[in-house]
Amino acid sequence: MKPVVVVGAGAAGLGAALRLAHGGCPVQVIDGAAGATALSCGAVDVTPWEDGDAGERVEDEALQLLEGLGLHRVAGALLATTAGILRGAGGADRALLDVGAWRGGTVLVPRTDHPGWDGGVLARSWSDTETARARGLTFTAVDATLLRFREERALCDADIAARHDDAARLGWLAERLREALARHGRCVGVILPPWLGVEAPRAEALSERVGLPCGEALSALASAAGRRFEFARDRALARAGVSVRRGWVRRVVASSPWTVELEDGEPLAASAVVLAAGGLVGGGIAYDPSEAQVASEVPAQARPVFRTGIEAPGMLGAGGRPLELPGSLFGVPPESIAWPFARDPLMDRVGLLVDGAMRVKGAPGGLLACGDLVADRPRTWLEAWRSGVRAGNALCGMLLGGEDVDLHDARG
Incomplete structure (x- = not known):
């Protein structure tokens, strides 16, 4: 059997590849570059957290595969962000501190000499939230030495986090936190900058050494959480025996077998193709209006x-319908399709139209899409993951369950 080619190595691509590999299908992943998953902050949701709980849950099969990464706790969490708010999440990277575990008490916030972390301001902001007052939580800033070397003040969060992969450095941090705790007195936990490891979450090991729950605040984009995902992804793919190739896919051609053309190198033959190249952030979708023409x-x-970033069969659309041509040669005003100017912006909904099994509508059988490349689904971490697992599950049924993959069956 020719391998299934999965284009993309974010949450959606990884979910599809692992489901296929565990189902007995040969898989090759094409990894072009970092996308939305690598930029993730560590919170994982099915629906946008601002919308509240819409009642959707992750299927057991997807949860089991996710647990195998050893990276996330998929249960309701309350996270303190570096923007000074408390927000709920469907789950979180294990390095993050879940302050929802407590009703009442004081959480220690170390002050440290780093431009990306102001413990005093954050402590006041978190304490002043309605959620903290309702729970009886107080955040208190205390002086603590978190940086061991002067040059670390200029390092980004992910680079400092990488230094805490070293057990000796983590032990040094634990000693500094115990000193701060001795000066302050009783508290329920310690919240830190996003510095607790990149090869794996180090919060649990630090908590054992300190004697209290310790964890990171939820930071902005491109934090250590994205690096942790990449390490966990590479380990999981290696364990599953999945082949990974670096490169950019230019075109996917419906033939028997499928042909995946790369920008560099020989074309790949595939029994089926899963497009998980991301949305506007990952490059799977490009903003390319009429006025961009020379x-x-x-x-x-x-x-x-x-337009799609990869030439392939299928239709871009939104609201269950293909995209329409604009009524003007100059396209449409950008503010009419983007947040916050539009209530339900096209930019947040556009993608490939798929059916319930993630098969691309209007394309021959054997072409599936998942993640942010799919139309009308939330652009969230867990939604990308579950859609990838769903695509892998559908292909396992087609390729191993005896179902015919008809290249002439263009699904409408």
């Missing part, structure tokens, strides 16, 4: 404002 005066023709 023209002396006006564009030569109108075209939809979005």
